[in-house]
Amino acid sequence: MDLDNSPPAGARARLWPAGRPWLLALLLWLVLAAVAAAALWQMRRDALSAQTRELGLLSLSLTDEIDRGLRGAEEGLMAMRRELHDGRLPVRGADTERALNTRADLMQLVTTLWLLDAAGGVISASHATPPPPLASFAPVLTGLADDSVAVSRPFGAGSGPERLVALAMRFRDSPGGVGGWIVAGLPAGTLLGAFSAALPATDARMVVLRSDGVRLVGANVRAPTVDEATVAQRLANRPSLEVRRFSDGSENLVGLHRVPRYGIQVLVSREVGAVLADWRGAALLAALALALLGAIMAAALVLVQRADRRRGEAQRALAAQLARASKLESLGTLAGGVAHDFNNVLAGIVGYGEMAQDAAAPGSAQARHLGKVLQAALRGKALVERILAFSRGGARASTVFELEAVVHEVLTLLSSSLRPGVVLETSLQAPGARLRGDPTQAFEAVMNLCTNALQAMPGGGMLSLHLVRETVAAARVLSHSQLQPGRWLVLSVADEGAGITPAVMDHLFEPFFTTRSAQSGTGLGLAVVHGVVAEFGGAIDVRSQPGQGARFTLYLPESDSPVAPPVAAPAEAPAGRGQRVMVVDDEPELVALALETLHGLGYEAAGHTDGATALQALHDDPGWQALITDEVMPGLSGTELTRQLRAQGRVLPVLLVSGWGGAALAQRASAAGVTRVLAKPLQRAELARALAELLG
Numbered sequence: 001m002d003l004d005n006s007p008p009a010g011a012r013a014r015l016w017p018a019g020r021p022w023l024l025a026l027l028l029w030l031v032l033a034a035v036a037a038a039a040l041w042q043m044r045r046d047a048l049s050a051q052t053r054e055l056g057l058l059s060l061s062l063t064d065e066i067d068r069g070l071r072g073a074e075e076g077l078m079a080m081r082r083e084l085h086d087g088r089l090p091v092r093g094a095d096t097e098r099a100l101n102t103r104a105d106l107m108q109l110v111t112t113l114w115l116l117d118a119a120g121g122v123i124s125a126s127h128a129t130p131p132p133p134l135a136s137f138a139p140v141l142t143g144l145a146d147d148s149v150a151v152s153r154p155f156g157a158g159s160g161p162e163r164l165v166a167l168a169m170r171f172r173d174s175p176g177g178v179g180g181w182i183v184a185g186l187p188a189g190t191l192l193g194a195f196s197a198a199l200p201a202t203d204a205r206m207v208v209l210r211s212d213g214v215r216l217v218g219a220n221v222r223a224p225t226v227d228e229a230t231v232a233q234r235l236a237n238r239p240s241l242e243v244r245r246f247s248d249g250s251e252n253l254v255g256l257h258r259v260p261r262y263g264i265q266v267l268v269s270r271e272v273g274a275v276l277a278d279w280r281g282a283a284l285l286a287a288l289a290l291a292l293l294g295a296i297m298a299a300a301l302v303l304v305q306r307a308d309r310r311r312g313e314a315q316r317a318l319a320a321q322l323a324r325a326s327k328l329e330s331l332g333t334l335a336g337g338v339a340h341d342f343n344n345v346l347a348g349i350v351g352y353g354e355m356a357q358d359a360a361a362p363g364s365a366q367a368r369h370l371g372k373v374l375q376a377a378l379r380g381k382a383l384v385e386r387i388l389a390f391s392r393g394g395a396r397a398s399t400v401f402e403l404e405a406v407v408h409e410v411l412t413l414l415s416s417s418l419r420p421g422v423v424l425e426t427s428l429q430a431p432g433a434r435l436r437g438d439p440t441q442a443f444e445a446v447m448n449l450c451t452n453a454l455q456a457m458p459g460g461g462m463l464s465l466h467l468v469r470e471t472v473a474a475a476r477v478l479s480h481s482q483l484q485p486g487r488w489l490v491l492s493v494a495d496e497g498a499g500i501t502p503a504v505m506d507h508l509f510e511p512f513f514t515t516r517s518a519q520s521g522t523g524l525g526l527a528v529v530h531g532v533v534a535e536f537g538g539a540i541d542v543r544s545q546p547g548q549g550a551r552f553t554l555y556l557p558e559s560d561s562p563v564a565p566p567v568a569a570p571a572e573a574p575a576g577r578g579q580r581v582m583v584v585d586d587e588p589e590l591v592a593l594a595l596e597t598l599h600g601l602g603y604e605a606a607g608h609t610d611g612a613t614a615l616q617a618l619h620d621d622p623g624w625q626a627l628i629t630d631e632v633m634p635g636l637s638g639t640e641l642t643r644q645l646r647a648q649g650r651v652l653p654v655l656l657v658s659g660w661g662g663a664a665l666a667q668r669a670s671a672a673g674v675t676r677v678l679a680k681p682l683q684r685a686e687l688a689r690a691l692a693e694l695l696g
Contacts, residue, residue: 059255161189421460456497481539611636
């Protein structure tokens, strides 16, 4: 008979309900475990992928920055080599040391310059710092081509970024003459570029290596456990970004880019463990409480997305700020150049207009018409000054003054002209706060911000003006500037107007950009504010949302110097007594105008349109008593003409006249020995007072 060993149907029915919850629980656990594993794996890949892209961009941008900086230094060395070859720069002597000092100041990154003979002995140097030995350069100097540059090992006192790295280039002091080496020393820390500002995390490392494995400089490197040279050698012919295991046992994301011309490699890395720290926390929580995996995963995803969003917003803010700053810098350079040329035109109009007005009969129609012409020219001068304020190229006074006094002056003017419905709310909490610069510029910047805020509230609202002191401990990225650590005076102006749209925000400080009609504004107000803040060495931040008003915040560096004493009103300048004055300007019309003006003021004058010719004339005839020179000229500039004149031992006063230059021009002029700097276009009375003071 057949035997049936299977349980009875009733027994099967009793067993299934008992085992089904466990089976369902197991299936559910397996499903949740699979989902969790898949989700965690995807999160790990996303974190590595995002950090890989970020690290690659950072490595590429740092490499490009190093390349541009070294090319700038190389161009300076090539220019010096041409000067040495042509004999325009002597190889030895005090003039050489001064010239090397000047060129070191002008060359980007370079702090010290040496001229070495073929054996490495110092011929001339800009500083007393010893040069690096010739054997420390790569490639080897003996086989270095004339158009190539070699890079030295780090040398000098200190350690790390405080040490120096040198560039060397071959030179000959004449065709077929004795040769040697031009060596430029730059701080090794400059090769790190913007790594600290763009640091993606505290565990990020950066190393700059020569192609032979010599480390030039590093940041956040835990030597000697990290074998960067070995990793760089292994990656030399492989993809520029991958995961590598260092000799300390850590896995790292490594980005490597090269600067082939200088034999330099830039290696940037992050530990994989640090990149995946958040992911490991989520995985640990999932292992401890699998039943809550769904909620934990949702929270983890929200946190990761929020962190990615914040990082993305910070990166977009930095990119937008850099784009705006670059655009404004380009516009400022263009505006300054146009203003310089326009100043030359205005100089002729003002000068000949004043002469024609003197010759016209008082009260005549001709005198009246010429007065209108001069008024229009002076309005043009004021417009050019505003453009120069934006481009940071105007010739401005620099003094120490209290900011609160300037703000009170603005508030006094505003209080008398407020429209009905406008409420003025102020809070000045920085008594005695001082700035160094032009108080007129500070007044104009505050007035422009307040006027702009009032125009944004045609129906009324609250205008808030606050002034406080603030100490900034770490660098910040603002909407239109980067704020460095230090002590700042923070001036904010807020309104309750319609706010600023993102499209307008990108063009906010561009000159002549305005959202109002032509009758309501010229579009120069905020451009001037930006230029003034940059001239003071400050920063600016704008916060606004459409429909919620706008807040403009100026960060101005506080000064510790005492307030300057008040300046007495200028007296009427006396006429000249036949003193001999030389005029140098590359514009023949301006030379003719200056000569006629000087003759009318009682001076004996002669002019030249070439700096070299004027220098020779001054050398041949020691009877000249003053020199008036333009700055921007082909050949010898005004400051270079003055420098060579001082090198000859001549002490006559020099009046430098320029339509563009700003603080940079003032520094160059002071270093060259210029007695005074004046801004074009000059009026006759201003020129007369200046000459009277210079000639006693």
